[in-house]
Amino acid sequence: MMRKLTLSFIIVMIIGVAVFSTTGCTDKKSTSADSAAVNTKAADSTSADTLNNIISDTPMPKAADELFDDFFFNFAANRKLQRKRIHYPLPVYRDGKVKKYIQKGQWKIDNFFMRQDFYTLIFDNIKQMQVVKDTSIDHVIVEKVYFKKEIVKQYLFNRINGQWMMTSINYKPLYQNMNASFLKFYQKFVADSAYQVHSVNDPLMFTGPDPDDDFGTMTGTLAPEQWPSFAPQLPRGLIYNIIYGQKYTESNQKIFVVRGIANGLETELTFKKRGEKWKLTKLSM
DSSP states (O other), X not given: OOOXXXXXXXXXXXXXXXXXXXXXXXXXXXXXXXXXOOOOOOSTTOOHHHHHHHHTTEEEOGGGGTSHHHHHHHHHXXXXXXXXXXXXXXXXXXXXXXXXXXXXXXXXXXXXXXXXXXXXEEESSTGGGGGGGOTTOOEEEEEEEETTTTEEEEEEEEEETTEEEEEEEEEEEGGGSTTHHHHHHHHHHHHOHHHHHHTEEEXXXXXXXXXXXXXXXXXXEEOGGGHHHHOOOOOOSEEEEEESSOOOOXXXXXXXXXXXXXXXXXXXXXXXXXXXXXXXXXXXX
């Protein structure tokens, strides 16, 4: 029986191969499996290209289609798999109308966020975060948010006959996005350090690693003026979001997640809207 390879298992395998220069021993080759590659900015001096070469020879088991993340990390990293998992001709929509169709020979490989160390997610609440592990979902949207252009590029995926396929691309104005209010705030928040401090709640709830315990965490509160010393590096200009089926509302709370690709580390920033102003109320690292 083919065992499901989770993202973390694949990453461990990549690093193990890169560091020890050995090939993982496997007697099983799935004749129906797609070629897969999980490209990460791996530790030490291993380049992204080297990792791509290593994983491009690793078959992606059918079980990877059960969880969208397992599929998508492979889809974003491997050219053969990406071309195979697009439904051609691929319609491209703008303002709700089809503007063109992309034929198979016209598709340009998109590595999405695999060339950076992290990706980002937006949720309304903690409960929504559980949908990431839901194997029953069959429709997912990957969003690429261009702040300067004020455009959101949406890649739509559907699970068809048990396999995830990209079925269309949709361009929408940023102001039409369900997270528009928060995204407008976030754009200014990451660009202006003084505005950041002004937007930090007093007190700010904080959970982070305990400097005296390698495996422990510490909780407490921070004053706004302490924020610069604890502020994580946040992406600007372009961010990603994945809609796994969570239903956004005009919520007064947003949880912004920065998730490491290679190391699995996660930073959560909880923002709450009070009146017309968003405030950072909790930082978890």
